[in-house]
Amino acid sequence: MAPFAGLAWDWANYLGYLGLAIVMLLFSYAGRPRTFPPFSGRFFANLHRDLGYLALLVVAAHVGLLLVAEPLLLEHLKPSAPLYMLAGLLASLLLLVLVVSSITRLRRRVWPDYQRFKRLHAWLAIACVAFIGWHVAGSRFYLNTELKLALAGVAVATLPGYYLKARLGTRRNVRFASRLRDTAAYSHLVSCGAVLLLSVIALAVVWLRLPE
Amino acid sequence: MSLVRRYVAVLVVALAMPGLAYIIYAWRLEGIVQHPQLPVAFEHADHRKVPCADCHHNFIDETGGGACYNCHKLTPEIAADMEAMFHDFCRDCHVRTRTAGEDSGPLRQCSLCHH
Numbered sequence: 001m002a003p004f005a006g007l008a009w010d011w012a013n014y015l016g017y018l019g020l021a022i023v024m025l026l027f028s029y030a031g032r033p034r035t036f037p038p039f040s041g042r043f044f045a046n047l048h049r050d051l052g053y054l055a056l057l058v059v060a061a062h063v064g065l066l067l068v069a070e071p072l073l074l075e076h077l078k079p080s081a082p083l084y085m086l087a088g089l090l091a092s093l094l095l096l097v098l099v100v101s102s103i104t105r106l107r108r109r110v111w112p113d114y115q116r117f118k119r120l121h122a123w124l125a126i127a128c129v130a131f132i133g134w135h136v137a138g139s140r141f142y143l144n145t146e147l148k149l150a151l152a153g154v155a156v157a158t159l160p161g162y163y164l165k166a167r168l169g170t171r172r173n174v175r176f177a178s179r180l181r182d183t184a185a186y187s188h189l190v191s192c193g194a195v196l197l198l199s200v201i202a203l204a205v206v207w208l209r210l211p212e
Numbered sequence: 213m214s215l216v217r218r219y220v221a222v223l224v225v226a227l228a229m230p231g232l233a234y235i236i237y238a239w240r241l242e243g244i245v246q247h248p249q250l251p252v253a254f255e256h257a258d259h260r261k262v263p264c265a266d267c268h269h270n271f272i273d274e275t276g277g278g279a280c281y282n283c284h285k286l287t288p289e290i291a292a293d294m295e296a297m298f299h300d301f302c303r304d305c306h307v308r309t310r311t312a313g314e315d316s317g318p319l320r321q322c323s324l325c326h327h
Contacts, residue, residue: 009320075322078243080244080295141307
């Protein structure tokens, strides 16, 4: 286990891992109707959008907190920085592009054909995860052994893989939701709940490390 | 888009990618060599337990001379790996020492070494 490196450092890194977890959730809740939970397509579209905003917010907090705690890290945002840091920077920019380009008004203007937008969005998202993986593996602070890296790699590759498989598979009948579940507020609540749950898990891990 | 045009487009992209990759690589390498080195505070007194040759490898393998900077920063072939190499070397030792329950140097805080 990595030793305690200071509250700001550990919290900022925890935010980075939380961002990765939310990005993974985005592949699971990819905005498409699902058979489970039995909610309508609008619910999943809202959930996907909210999780995207949350991911961007958390990644911004990850970068911002690190820069406030250690201004010298600006050196890691220059072209002379190590490649794994540039991969992290590129992943953050990709996430920003993914979120901004998905804003309905903008998307309709740039991509009149929704299918083309969806394909590009999916491939950019997979590239984003690949760059995040490079960033996490390259920084080697918590995932600092081959076994941990291999397990994390399998975990990270699983959800994009699941997404691709779901795209290729046949779609089953979707049961439609009640009016309550169809509202944006309900999906806000569920996405906040998912992030809260991830936070509690991550905080528990941070808390267990604190005695060091 | 016709099939022929699509193949031509794929071919052009496939040929252009290595050239683009090389331009980016050369631009980045130039940036690394030109980038001023950050000051590093290193106290020999704090590192008495570390064998000298762990750092001063050139006394054994005769791969260079003088300060680390002379080779690691100014030789383009190895300059690209300098940052990762030195951080792995110093920081990983600090992390191992701290994990073993002993006092160590800084683990992550840049300004504790670079000041």
